[in-house]
Amino acid sequence: MTSTFEPRTDAVPQPGRIARTLQSWFMRPARVAAVETLSPHFRLITLEGTALKDVAWTIGQKLQVAMGTGMTARTYTPIFWDAAAGRTQLLAYLHDQDAASGAAPGSRWAAALTAGAGCHVFGPRRSLDLTGAGGPVVVFGDETSFALAASLGAEGDAEGHLFEVTDVAASRLVLARMGLNGARVIGRQAGDTHLAVAEAELTRLAARRVRFALTGKASSIQRMSRALKTIGVPAARIRAKAYWAPGKTGLD
Template structure:
């Protein structure tokens, strides 16, 4: 494993196992003493060194990509990688193997659930469901939830919750080959929701253009305050760093 200038600020870990959950889904388990005792709030992410960087700056930190933590327990972190696109993160997720060594930053980020929300609204595609699973599991059984998720096929779904909850309205749509970028069908699914009159807190993750469209609907059409809409863009076509 190549040594870089900022490695002293990162945590060392080893890939313990890689499990295929579906045609495009891989569960990657990381282990190592440096992962023990980390503070983690469901919804937070880690940044991994997945490849060399441009030659002029590779000596500094390499190429980092972001992955939401699916679970963290003791000295173990679980990640779920969604195989999409041709960027360095996708290339890493396709080739990573048990025994590989890597470096990562501590869990971070403010894209987490708000316990004081009147209700919670989740919307996104394949990459978003990786964040939503831990966030949903962290909610109380009494929390009211609305969720609309769009994936390409049933094989791209992840089991997000341990069971059914009568307070949760969670539904899936399938694109069947259509692009997930600027997805009008996901925006329409959110628009059709019969939400309570008062705003809740929305969590919008995944493809950046679709997030913008759903946020515009909530703020401009439903009158939600902007502070009630939390966003986490993971990717968008053609933008470096979000590939």
């Protein structure tokens, strides 16, 4: 998809001497091969580099990316990892780009990113373990969960993924670009009243013997987990990982 949106041109902050030393010790250098603007709030980022070759990766793992100042890093879910070519792909959600108080480090980094830029990454490391038999995986989450659903490929239930989102129309376009046309999106409502619809949908899906990956906002995960356990879905069919909570950073 060709974007009509122009990337911001803010300079990415550069790390200081101590941060550069620590990055060289503990992180992998990478280069930005491509940045595709899918919407004003989503960037599809392809990274490449020799240090990304011969790396063991499994679906659900996380990759932390240094934001260019100090040791600040943000966590992303790789969509794929080509160990032979040394390439991986991330989806960045710029959730607060329009905030009057200013965007957070992850949003600033993704908004200013251009092809050819360098960065340092840590991982991949364990985050959400989706290994094992038991049927296809349905992802419940939000905008921060799109990459996980895309990474599942044939292991996911493409018609079952369910996301709570702020912008329904834009999210559908992004999901289509990610090959997730069948995913369902529910617009957020005041007081989280929309989650009643999500509960009903997950209850319906439970009869299909799928596994559930509950991700995204911590409180939404807790509510969906309770709903599934109430109808008798065994814990072995439920995996959960909170990516964020209001007022908190660094959950994963």
